[in-house]
Amino acid sequence: MNLDHIAETYVKLVLAVGEHDESYVDAYIGPAAWRDDAKTQAVSLNALLAQADALIAHSKSLPPAPQDQTERHVFLGLQIAAVRAHIAFLNGTVLPFDEESKVLYDAVSPTLTPADLDKTLAELDGLLPGEGDLNQRLSHYNKQFEIPRDKLDAVFSAAINEARARTRRYIALPDNESFSVEYVSGKVWSAYNWYKGNSHSLIEVNTDFPMFISRAIDLASHEAYPGHHVFNVLIENELVKEKGWIEYAIYPLYSPMSFLAEGSANYGIEVAFPHAERMAFEKEVLFPLAGIDPEKAERYYQIQAVLQRLSYAGNMVAKRYLDGEIDRETAINMLMTYSLSDAERSAQRIRFIEKLRSYVINYNLGQDVVQAYIEQRAGTQDQDKRWAVLTDLLRQPKSASMMLT
Known part of the structure; x- marks a missing residue:
């Protein structure tokens, strides 16, 4: 052989x-x-x-x-x-959570305890209006940033078009690359990219819950540009068709490829939309399209940045739940406490964990590993270099351990 x-x-x-x-x-x-x-x-x-x-x-x-x-x-x-x-x-x-993630994704999530998150929760307590239960206060605050269902397609399409324009300035893509968007329900995920081949993707957006305005750019970049759609287009055209590396003609979901795919798609949001540029585009385009007051954007994204520091809470809960340390009800309550998602979204998250298990590490740990890899080579200020290193990584896939060496 x-x-x-x-x-x-x-x-x-x-x-x-x-x-x-x-x-x-x-x-x-x-x-x-x-x-x-x-x-x-x-x-x-x-x-x-x-x-x-x-x-x-x-x-x-x-x-x-x-x-x-x-x-x-x-x-x-x-x-x-x-x-x-x-x-x-x-x-x-059935392997323990950490052993499973190591063999499937070549990575193990950092050990985390509730005490590690208390400082972030205290900071949010000072940022959110009102008093009392933090989860309820966040849910009440977030209501004003929900995209009305009848405006969702306009907002999401505008976000995708902007992400595409920004990506094509730095990454050469085939003229025929394309995607379509469908709105679905009854899923455990918020959005999904189904790559169909010939440089075409189907992006499905789950409408079980209202979409917050912050998710428009996140999902547009993650699922499409420079995320999953671009990754698959480059793999098909440059690795399968040009080099004949046939192993890249198939994508098994539970594999090291997912660590890179999810991590690069998440960090690609920051590459495509540095904070100042994102704020300008949100205020000028997306907030008005959604009928949300642009004057509220700065405070909203200040809170979003702090919430991001709670992302590993999901890994902590998934590990304890799947390893049998806590039951389902306790897991949902822990997500409500430490991820600050409401009851329905926490239940949906548990369904995701039950279905995809240790896959959850690919989003946050994947993002952090990809970010460290790119910033060690390109820094944080030179956009040309950051795009170049990101593109090379998509064209020459590396696993977690390969990026960390």
Whole structure:
């Protein structure tokens, strides 16, 4: 076996696993015949485990790859190990939260306790109007920043168009790249990018809850530009079509690829919209489109910045809940206390955790690792350099440990 053969075998293995878990294959742009074969060949989980073990052994026995493919070999090895771990999970092997995240995403979230969040909660107590329960005060405050449903498409479309214009100044994209937006309900996520191939994405936005004005740019950048849509377009055109690295024709959701995808999509918000530029665009365009008073923007985003420091609370709750330390009701109450989400959104978050488990670390820890990687190489002030390093990272995927070395 050479590296290309291992890559092909890996793609077929992921497709076979996808027949046991319909959420596993997030995107596939490879040969249709391989997908058809996977649907017609019922391979047991035990047999897939054996295939994964053999593929890992073959990958480890390869001679050193050419210099321009060394990182490709390392990244593929981590992807294969993650496939094996997910097969084992489907077959009944449930790992502790940290062990699971390490083998699936090549990363472990920092240990956090409620006491670590108390200082941030105290700061918010001084920022939010009113007295009493902090969660209720935040919910009441946030109501004035909800985008009316009949204005959601106009606001979200304006945010996407601006994010696209900013991204295309720095990243060369195919002329035919495109996306469509649909509004859905009954999902555990707030938005999702479904990559369809040929440089096209479908972006679904969940309308179960009203969208806050801060989420318009966040989701436009995260799901589209320079986030998931751009990442997938670059992978398809530069890695699959130009280099023939067929392993990138498939995206297994529970894999190191997701750590980079979610982390770069989150940090890409800041790259595309530095704070001062974001505030100007929000005040001049998005707030008026949503019918929200632009004079309230500065205070609102001051509070949002403090709330961001609570992001790891979700990891803390997920770990305790999935490791059996707390029950579901306690987990929801902890999210209400330490993430300050209301009861309904906290329940939705628990459904997300139940479905995607340790995937939650990819958003905050992923963002922090990608941010550190980029800023070590480009600093924080030179936009040209930040865009260049971000683009190179999307074109040459690295796992968490690869970014930290």
